[in-house]
Amino acid sequence: MRIYVPCSFALIHNPQSRRNVKTGLSASDVLRALPDLLFCAPETEAALVAALADIAPRKIKYLIVDGGDGTVSKVLSVMHASGWPKEEWPVLIVLPSGNTNLVAEDVGFGLRGEAALKQLALLAQGQMNKCSVVRRRPLVVSWPDGSHVSVLGFFGGLGAFTRGIEIAHRPGFLKTFSHEAAVICAFLLTVLKLLAPHSRKKWLDGSAVDVTLDGVPAESKRHFLMLFTALRRFPHGVWPFWQRSDSAEQGVVYLDVAAHPERLTTAVFNLLRNRIPSWIRQSPSYNSGLADKISLRGEPLLVLDGEILQTSPEGGFEIEAGPEVSFLQFSKKDD
Template sequence: MFYAPATSEALQETIEDLARQQVECLVVDGGDGTVGKVLSVLYASSYPNHSLPMIAVLPSGNTNLIAADVGFGLRGVEALRRLQERARSKRLLSDVKQRQPLVISWPGQDRAAELGFFGGLGAFTRAIEIAHQPAILKNYAHDAAVLATFALTARQLLTPRLRQGWLNGTPVELGLEENTPEMQACFLFLCTGLQCLPHGIWPFWKSEGEADRGISYLNVEARPERLTKAIWNLVRGRAPAWMQNSPFYRSGSSERIRLCTEQSFVLDGEVLDTGPGQCLDITAGPIVSFLQA
């Protein structure tokens, strides 16, 4: 069966139709935004959250962070042939990765949850807002747009007057698990349900013996010490001892995070406002199985 829903309503109807037929495997051809939309609709559908269909992600969008970790590994016709062969030989589950997507919800608001795998705010939201400027979207292809965004962000960080606005951070109340949120000035907050990112980048770490609760997070307070060295290490997937011991850099694993702020939260490139309550919850979602080639 092939579906190409053009609207959110059509996607909801498609998923409900698949649920009625008890379809157990979906092939999603698209980037992070498409995968997130499918997961969000699945989460609200007739499919039980403890028994969601398996997913094969064929990367073809602008951003493919999700596929870099749990993508099927093949594209197009070749991928479909491999899946058909696996299904015929009853080996569909021979290689599977399981992940928990981030579930974004708004406490006290009648608003559907959004699912995705990589989110953040602070400097991350500022950078995404630069990337979404019409001058960049209209004049650059995706790869060039990434470079243009990086150049503009670097320029602002290197310009003394603008640099202070970035370094002073964003007022945020942040609470982990059931702890009461505490106010802080946040330079950068990132979180993910993935277990690896492209090019060896991994800006997260856990304390020795700390359990994996589903969400990896990084919280960098305003005006952090040794920022240039920290960025250099984190983009190479390293967290030296000085960083792990610094009060400016905190990372770990959590099942639930509450953020209260005026600033928007970015999930897989989509900008989500915090609503009238200026608050949102991030929770580790249901386990999703992703097929591997």
């Protein structure tokens, strides 16, 4: 029989996250601020599974995730695949320390490093009231043939989005730039490829994917771009979907751009500025909506929170809204 020492906090620290490599918290720093915290720094997926298996029976109140989008995705995926009852999941505190931090932009704690430790120490002492809990339902991506364990995440896509991420993940990009800068460079390179005659047609032809939205087949059979999200906010106010951002709690918010879309340059300019003029809404090239379940058949690759997923030999993915997850956010505003 194992006896677990009660604690309110556990921390999953990703030592390989880009910001942690440069200015990450050490175990001594964390334990000095939170002496009763359970500190874990798993370097492999197997180690992460073991760490969360040790954390689950302790019934902690807060799970701190010190990493980027990929780390948050892996933590939730392991929790989901385990026998950890969903109603007993702790509140997550996300410290933005990764290559990409879209999740932290929406539901993150808002601080990292020493500033975060200072506030967390106050929280442990019951002296911090500048915080609130927000809830999201992450995307659950599954393989219809059951060849892989389902994974959870918050932002994904295919088509041109996958090609752009593949460019951003090239060793030359990641060695030279931060991930955010690499994504920007990849976006610019994508624009150049769309302008170049020899590559324009290949990109605009899109991907041959049979898309089913809540059992209803999509009109388009080839897709230049598809995006899916469970987030409510993107950086810089970008929101390229028709639905209000709070619709994400009701299902999967998506954007589907057909192959060879009309007025693509003008549409991108509007979507990036959070403007959806009537001609885009009425165009058969563009479709945005909310679905409980999205089925994809024929697409070999899908990107979820910056990670490229490969389909099984039979092909296909299914995407649906997952269990509700709570996140703690710190408010910098004075009471």
